[in-house]
Amino acid sequence: xxxxxxxxxxxxxxxxxxxxxxxxxxxxxxxxxxxxxxxxxxxxxxxxxxxxxxxxxxxxxxxxxxxxxxxxxxxxxxxxxxxxxxxxxxxxxxxxxxxxxxxxxxxxxxxxxxxxxxxxxxxxxxxxxxxxxxxxxxxxxxxxxxxxxxxxxxxxxxxxxxxxxxxxxxxxxxxxxxxxxxxxxxxxxxxxxxxxxxxxxxxxxxxxxxxxxxxxxxxxxxxxxxxxxxxxxxxxxxx
Numbered sequence: 612x613x614x615x616x617x618x619x620x621x622x623x624x625x626x627x628x629x630x631x632x633x634x635x636x637x638x639x640x641x642x643x644x645x646x647x648x649x650x651x652x653x654x655x656x657x658x659x660x661x662x663x664x665x666x667x668x669x670x671x672x673x674x675x676x677x678x679x680x681x682x683x684x685x686x687x688x689x690x691x692x693x694x695x696x697x698x699x700x701x702x703x704x705x706x707x708x709x710x711x712x713x714x715x716x717x718x719x720x721x722x723x724x725x726x727x728x729x730x731x732x733x734x735x736x737x738x739x740x741x742x743x744x745x746x747x748x749x750x751x752x753x754x755x756x757x758x759x760x761x762x763x764x765x766x767x768x769x770x771x772x773x774x775x776x777x778x779x780x781x782x783x784x785x786x787x788x789x790x791x792x793x794x795x796x797x798x799x800x801x802x803x804x805x806x807x808x809x810x811x812x813x814x815x816x817x818x819x820x821x822x823x824x825x826x827x828x829x830x831x832x833x834x835x836x837x838x839x840x841x842x843x844x845x846x847x848x849x850x
Contacts, residue, residue, distance in 0.1 A: 624669035633674065640668060640678040648687045648698055649784055650756060651791050657698045659688070686785045701792045703844050706785060707837075713782045714833045716775060717766070721826030724772040728820035732768060736814040739765050743807040750803040756791040762810060763787070766829060769822050789840065796843055805832070 623643055630636040644664075647653045659679065661672045668675065679696055682688045689699050726732060739762050746754050763783050767776050794802065809832040816825035 623667065627668055627670060636670070637674055637678060640670070640675060641681060643668075644678055644682060645685075645687065645784060646760075648682070649760065649787050649791070650753070651788065653698045655698050655700045655788075655792075658694065659696045659698070661696075685781055701788045703789055703793070703840060706789060707841075709782055710786050710789075710833070710837050713779070713786060714830050714837075716779050716782065717833060718826050718830040719772075719775055720766070720770040720779075720829070721823035723775050724770055725822040725826075726769050726771050728817055728822065733818050735765050735768060736810075736817040739810050740814040743810040747803055747807045750799050752791065752794050752799060755794065755799070755803060755806065756787075758806070758810075759787060759790060766813070766825075769817070769825060790836075793840060793843065797839070805835075 623639070627636050627639055630639060644653075644659075653659065661675055661679070665672045665675050679688060683690060683696070687699055688696050690696055739758075742758055742761070746758055763780075767779065770776060809828065812828045813825045816822070816828060
């Protein structure tokens with residue numbers, strides 16, 4: 612699901628009221644909370660209360676508790692004795708191995724049940740290319756982070772292998788806060804230019820029907836991004 616462009620503007624309580632069943636209501640709450648965490652609406656260390664969120668969403672605490680438990684299992688929340696549920700910290704060194712695994716999984720997208728390059732898929736990546744072009748014209752940290760999330764979900768469409776997609780999504784959300792946390796230490800214009808080129812290259816590969824090339828391009832850019840982040844960490848700029 613995860614329609615991130617809607618999560619910014621929709622009345623969550625009203626959205627939940629329109630949900631068809633309990634599973635859909637859970638998915639809405641889970642997606643909204645995960646999005647807020649990963650966009651740093653809830654920065655690391657923020658305390659989340661079941662009572663406050665239940666009141667905002669217009670739900671009982673039981674289904675909300677399930678969403679919070681899954682987010683804790685995902686590594687985005689943690690429970691502290693005497694404190695409650697808080698948003699976990701972002702530690703680059705602790706997430707290095709997760710980031711490295713993500714690189715390998717991105718390459719597998721071009722090998723395990725690659726999706727056919729339909730007009731719909733090509734159109735999706737052309738839309739991503741246009742969004743990247745707009746970001747290049749008026750770059751902001753927030754829009755960079757938003758496009759990072761949107762592009763991940765577009766990239767997920769390149770493989771029909773469901774286990775691969777499920778694992779990739781969990782690992783992505785463990786690491787995607789790294790960029791929004793550390794981007795202020797980096798040159799925005801330069802990072803936008805690099806990301807825009809990546810999207811253009813991948814969109815071009817998809818337009819040609821070469822899913823394998825798209826996957827290899829994604830892996831290469833993730834590797835270069837990790838190198839840039841680690842360089843900043845070694846210079847002591849990410850403390």
